[in-house]
Every structure is written in C-alpha cells, then in structure tokens.
Amino acid sequence: MAVGSCWLVVLVIGGVLGFSLSLVLNHFLPLLLKGGLVPKGTFGWPLLGETFSFLKPHxxxxxxxxxxxxxxxxxxxxKSHLFFSPTVVSCDPELNYFILQNEGKLFQCSYPxxxxxxxxxxxMLVAxxxxxxxxxxxxxxxxxxxxxxxxxxxxIERIAIHILDSWKNKPKVIFCEEARKFTFNVIVKQVLGLxxxxxxxxxILEDFLTxxxxxxxxxxxxxxxxxARAVQARSRISSTVKAIIEERRRNPDGNSKKRxxxxxxxxxxxxxxxxxxxSFVLDSLLGGYETTSLLMSMVVHFLxxxxxxxxxxxxxxxKIRSMKQKHEDHLDWEDYKKMGFTQNVINEALRYGNIVKFVHRKALKxxxxKGYLIPSGWKVLPVFTAVHLDPxxxxxASQFHPWxxxxxxxxxxxxxxxGGGSRCCPGSDLAKVEVSFFLHHLVQNFRWKTEEEDKPIAYPFVEFQRGLVLNVDPCSETTM
Structure with a gap:
C-alpha cells in the first residue's frame, strides 16, 4: 500500500513537472530559436502571455x-504571446493585406x-x-x-416599417434590441422562409439567443x-433546420411564398x-443577425x-421618396443605387466603429x-482597428467624417x-442593403437623441453597454 502511494506521488509530481516544463518550452523556446529575426516585442507571463492586456475592454x-x-x-x-501561442501582431496595412491575400498559401484561419x-x-467561419x-x-x-x-x-422594407410603426407610442426605445429584432426577422425570412x-x-430565436x-x-x-448551453442550443437549432429541410423535401409544392x-x-x-x-444556415443566421444589427446601432449612434x-x-x-409615383411605393434596386451618401455613412461607421477588431491566422511556413521573420506555426493577428484609426x-481619423x-x-x-481575400465576408452587400432601407424610413419618420452617454465597447466583441437607449419623437409632415 505504501509502495503504491509513493508511486502515485511520483506520478503526480512527474506530471506537474512535465506540464510546467511544456509551458516553459512553449513560452521561451520560440524566443531562443528565432529571437534575433522576429519582430521586437515581449511574451509577458508564461501560458497566458499578454492575452488579458490585449483583450482589455476599450x-x-x-x-x-x-x-x-x-x-x-x-x-x-x-511579437507577443496571445491565446496560448507565440504571436505576431500586425497594425500595418501592407502586412495585413499580404496576410489576407495569402490565405491557404502562407497563412491559414486559426481560431481558438x-x-x-x-x-x-x-x-464557414472556421473551415x-x-x-x-x-x-x-x-x-x-x-x-x-x-x-x-x-x-x-x-x-426588408416591410419588416423595417413594422418595427418603426411599433415606436409611435413609445417615448424611448432600446435600439440594439430593436435592431436585433429587425435583422433576425429579415435573415430568418430570407434563409428559411419563416x-x-x-x-x-x-x-429558433430562443435557442439562437442562448x-x-x-x-x-x-x-x-x-x-x-x-x-455548454450554447453547444446544446446549436444542436437543437440544427435539428429544427433538418426538420424544415425534410418537410421541404416531402412537400416540394408547399407554400409558394417560401420558394x-x-x-x-x-x-x-x-x-x-x-x-x-x-451549418451554412447557422452561419447565415449568425452573420445576418449580430454583425448587421451592430452596424445599424453604430450608424444611429454616430449620426x-x-x-x-x-x-x-x-x-x-x-429626394428618393419624392421621386416615387406613390408615397407608399416600395423601394427597389434603382433606389438603392441612388443612396450614395448613405453608403458613405455606412463605410464611415465601419471604419470608425470597428465591428471586427482583428482576425486569427497562423503561419504555415x-x-x-520587410526584413523580419514570421515563424512557421506562430499565430498572426492582423488588427484592422489600428489601421482604420491611424491618422x-x-x-x-479620430472623427466621424462620412465625406x-x-x-x-x-x-x-x-x-x-x-476582412479580405478569400475570407472576406460574403454577406457584406446584403448587410448594407438592410441598413440602407432601414435608414430610409427611420430618418424620414423619427428624430432621436441618445438618452445617456453610451458608446460601443470592444471586449473584443463590440456592444453598447446600455443597449443604446434612444428618446424618439415621430416627425410630422411639416418637420420632415
């Protein structure tokens, strides 16, 4: 019994020492092997490196x-040590472009x-x-x-009008919630016909929020x-989507509006x-829900x-509305192409607000x-925010200036x-159309003021701390 206990102690101590040695090697060996060639920087603490400082909200x-x-x-x-890996951080537009354009050749998507x-x-986000x-x-x-x-x-227009109509008897709204309601209804209708x-x-909404x-x-x-609840929720959403797919196959001549x-x-x-x-359906829901609603919130906040x-x-x-034959006529693609300044506002909100701070890549070789080395196997983080806000x-650069x-x-x-290259967001055009159509009806029908100081915070995911509370006031015909 005593011998067995001794062996157990030895195994535990050996395991702890082995784990500690692996941490030390993971942290310091890259410096010893490539130290003179990689960019300047510091690795910080073993294992955690500088991750907490990098992710500090701002x-x-x-x-x-x-x-x-x-x-x-x-x-x-x-160089740094982030997300348990030696890392090269790039705030340089030339290197960022080089990384994005060489996806699958020199670099590879590498999320935790x-x-x-x-x-x-x-x-599609991790494949x-x-x-x-x-x-x-x-x-x-x-x-x-x-x-x-x-x-x-x-x-898009019908759902936008429905959301805005619900504001008419409300002195204030939590805009981030309203934007998410709008984008979820749009994307579920477009993806699943619901x-x-x-x-x-x-x-789907209940599981999706989880x-x-x-x-x-x-x-x-x-x-x-x-x-854990999120992993289970994903499984339930998958089951719901599979059931919808099976129903479509069993009843291909069903409701024609869903086709x-x-x-x-x-x-x-x-x-x-x-x-x-x-998985494609889930990716579409994710992209069409969170990022588009956040873009809407940023535009409204900066305006x-x-x-x-x-x-x-x-x-x-x-001007676009005045050119319609009837006031209630739907917007069309030709109207969208006339929204030049709207696109400037959206682009400036994207530059100034920075929905995506950085992306994860790994060097394949x-x-x-530019005279320094990015070692094979190291994590590489192209930081878009730093370039967008560089004067x-x-x-x-520190001003919201759509012009x-x-x-x-x-x-x-x-x-x-x-992003860019072969991983540039494929749904960006759809997001811009949604935001543009919502703005068309918002700016003509409401005035708004932010109730209290609120701003988008990067955690690094971005959100408004108070949900962007707006005091809203319907526009009369004379004030439009």
Whole structure:
C-alpha cells in the first residue's frame, strides 16, 4: 500500500513537472530559436502571455491602451504571446493585406479550439481549404442572386416599417434590441422562409439567443455554463433546420411564398453535404443577425453626434421618396443605387466603429516580410482597428467624417471592415442593403437623441453597454 502511494506521488509530481516544463518550452523556446529575426516585442507571463492586456475592454473607436503602448515601443508589427501561442501582431496595412491575400498559401484561419466546438467543424467561419472554398462559393452565389431581388427588398422594407410603426407610442426605445429584432426577422425570412408569427421562428430565436450568449462566454463545457448551453442550443437549432429541410423535401409544392429563400436554393446544391447545408444556415443566421444589427446601432449612434451628416442623409432619402409615383411605393434596386451618401455613412461607421477588431491566422511556413521573420506555426493577428484609426492613413481619423469617402476608395488596403481575400465576408452587400432601407424610413419618420452617454465597447466583441437607449419623437409632415 505504501509502495503504491509513493508511486502515485511520483506520478503526480512527474506530471506537474512535465506540464510546467511544456509551458516553459512553449513560452521561451520560440524566443531562443528565432529571437534575433522576429519582430521586437515581449511574451509577458508564461501560458497566458499578454492575452488579458490585449483583450482589455476599450472604446471600439480607439485602439486601446495595449496596442497604443506596444506600437509606440516596438512599431506597427511586434511579437507577443496571445491565446496560448507565440504571436505576431500586425497594425500595418501592407502586412495585413499580404496576410489576407495569402490565405491557404502562407497563412491559414486559426481560431481558438473552443470556437470550433460551438460553431461546428464545418462552419464557414472556421473551415479551411476545399471545405471553406465550397461553402464560400455557395454563399457568394446566393448573395449575387438575392441582393437585388424585389422579394428580398420588399421583405426588408416591410419588416423595417413594422418595427418603426411599433415606436409611435413609445417615448424611448432600446435600439440594439430593436435592431436585433429587425435583422433576425429579415435573415430568418430570407434563409428559411419563416415569418415572425410561425412557431419555428420563436423556437429558433430562443435557442439562437442562448447560442449567442455562449459564443462570447468562458469556454468551459460544464453542464449549466453558458458555453455548454450554447453547444446544446446549436444542436437543437440544427435539428429544427433538418426538420424544415425534410418537410421541404416531402412537400416540394408547399407554400409558394417560401420558394425564393436560401434554403430552397441550398436543397438543389449537390456540392455540399447535409451537415454542411445545416451549418451554412447557422452561419447565415449568425452573420445576418449580430454583425448587421451592430452596424445599424453604430450608424444611429454616430449620426446622433453628427447633425450635419444626419441632415444630408435625410435630404438624400427625401429626394428618393419624392421621386416615387406613390408615397407608399416600395423601394427597389434603382433606389438603392441612388443612396450614395448613405453608403458613405455606412463605410464611415465601419471604419470608425470597428465591428471586427482583428482576425486569427497562423503561419504555415517561415515567412519573411520587410526584413523580419514570421515563424512557421506562430499565430498572426492582423488588427484592422489600428489601421482604420491611424491618422497617417485616414485624415481626421479620430472623427466621424462620412465625406472622406467622396474621394477615398473603400476598396483599398487601409479599409478592411469585412476582412479580405478569400475570407472576406460574403454577406457584406446584403448587410448594407438592410441598413440602407432601414435608414430610409427611420430618418424620414423619427428624430432621436441618445438618452445617456453610451458608446460601443470592444471586449473584443463590440456592444453598447446600455443597449443604446434612444428618446424618439415621430416627425410630422411639416418637420420632415
């Protein structure tokens, strides 16, 4: 018995020593092997490195203390130890562009493992190689087919009007909640053909909200934790989507109004497996819900502190409405193409607000760039926020100034709100259409003021601390 206890102690001590040694080697060995060639910087504490400092919350229209400090000390490209890995952080537009354009060749998408657990192995957000290529090609095809279709545009406008009509007897609204309600109803209708009144819609919404809470939680799969509940919610959403797919196949001649959605087209795609189709639906819900609603909130927030931009936006939409034969006529694709200043406002909200701060990549081989080395296997983080807010790349970078886009090309290396290369967000055009149509009716029918000081905070996911509370006042015909 005594001998057995001794061996147990030895095994425990050996395990602890082995684990400690692996941490030390993981932390310091990269420095010893490549130390003189990699960018300057510091690794911080063993295991955790500088992760907590990097993720410290800050206003999304600032770079935060960590990046400000490190860029001033080491330059726009530096090394660190983040997310349990030696890391090269890039705040340089040339390197960021190089990374994004060489996806699958020199770099590869590399999100932390817990993200894979909650999104699923074949999610387009984490998939790599041929799987990602197939999913993305389908997404681009669907967006191209959909974005100018009258049915899609009419759905957006109808849902926007319905949301805004519900404000008429309310002195204040929590705008982030209203924006999420709008984007969820739009994306569920477009992807699955479901209206807000149908039972499946409320079931998906309940599970989807659980899923979203887990996506930004501590990744511990322990029963009862937000992460564990999110994984279970994803499974339930998958089951619901599979049931809808089976019903479509059993009843292909059902309600004809549901036959112009993503799912109907997906069913005829033979390049995706059943699991990939279900995952594609979940990715569409995620992208169309959270990021689009956040963009809407940022636009409304920044317009509230820029009355000149709001007035010009209002005049643009009044002119578009005045050209319609009847006041109640639907907006169409030709109307959307006339919303030039609206696009400037949206682009500036994306630049100034920074929905996506950075993305995760990994070097597939040793890479030399501008005289320094990015070692194979190291994590690489292209930071978009730092470029968007850099006054050497954008004049008046610390101001919301939509007029910059009258002369500045949004398709440039220093503006990457949706990423770039083969992983550029395929749904960005749809998001802009939704925001534009909602703004068309908002600016003509309501005045608003933010109730209290609120601003978008990067955690690094971005949200408004108080949900962006607005005091709203319907416009009369004489004040429009």
């Amino acid at each position: 206003s999304s229209n600032s770079v935060g203390a960590f990046l400000q400090d490190h860029c001033s000390r080491y330059g726009k490209v530096f 493992k817990p993200i894979h657990g909650i999104l699923g192995k074949v999610s 790599v190689g041929e799987t990602h290529k197939r999913l993305r090609n389908v997404a681009l095809s669907l967006v191209t087919i959909t974005k100018s279709k009258p049915e899609f545009l009419n759905d 209206t807000p009144e149908e039972p499946d819609t409320s079931k 899923f979203m809470r887990g996506l930004i939680s501590l990744p511990l799969y322990i029963p009862g934790t937000p992460y 112009s959605d993503f799912l109907e087209i997906l069913l005829s795609v033979d390049t995706l497996s059943e699991d990939e189709k279900v 509230s502190i820029s009355p000149t931009a709001l007035q010009q936006l209002k005049q643009e939409h009044q 040793d890479i030399k760039f 050497s790349h954008h004049a008046k 910059r886009w009258e002369s500045q090309d949004p398709k440039c290396k220093k503006f990457t709100p949706f």
